[in-house]
Amino acid sequence: MPTVFTKIINGEIPSYKIAENENYYAFLDINPLMEGHTLVVPKQETDYIFDLDPDSLAGLTLFAQQVAGKIRKATGCNRVAVMVLGLEVPHAHIHLIPMNRESDIDFHKHKPKITPDRFEAIAEKIRQA
Numbered sequence: 708m709p710t711v712f713t714k715i716i717n718g719e720i721p722s723y724k725i726a727e728n729e730n731y732y733a734f735l736d737i738n739p740l741m742e743g744h745t746l747v748v749p750k751q752e753t754d755y756i757f758d759l760d761p762d763s764l765a766g767l768t769l770f771a772q773q774v775a776g777k778i779r780k781a782t783g784c785n786r787v788a789v790m791v792l793g794l795e796v797p798h799a800h801i802h803l804i805p806m807n808r809e810s811d812i813d814f815h816k817h818k819p820k821i822t823p824d825r826f827e828a829i830a831e832k833i834r835q836a
């Protein structure tokens with residue numbers, strides 16, 4: 708069974724795409740902690756991030772660095788937090804979350820409700836940054 712992220716990469720499930728290259732894909736998290744919360748995934752389906760071969764892991768990190776730069780520019784955030792959880796979706800992914808203060812990064816807090824139009828506007832702003 709392909710993961711939900713593989714279905715997104717293959718275009719079987721829609722996503723608010725931020726960036727893509729041959730090996731990696733970035734898109735907005737559908738249940739964001741902050742506006743601009745993005746997931747970066749390898750196209751190769753691997754559950755645990757540290758099971759990726761070293762070159763793939765290095766490439767994923769460099770791709771995430773590029774995307775984080777765009778997120779920071781687009782949102783004006785202080786920093787972009789980097790998190791790896793992977794408890795929900797068994798496909799390696801890095802969370803990139805714009806933050807201004809530590810309390811922004813709380814997975815139990817009330818999450819902002821974002822309309823499809825707003826998601827698209829945020830994605831476009833990050834893509835253009």
Ligand code: AMP
Nearest residue numbers: 711722735736737738792793794795796
């Ligand atoms: P975790 O595996 O604990 O790192 O969490 C998986 C993340 O994937 C959560 O933040 C979800 O909101 C996000 N997510 C799950 N399905 C989708 C989807 N179809 N589009 C965008 N994000 C998703």
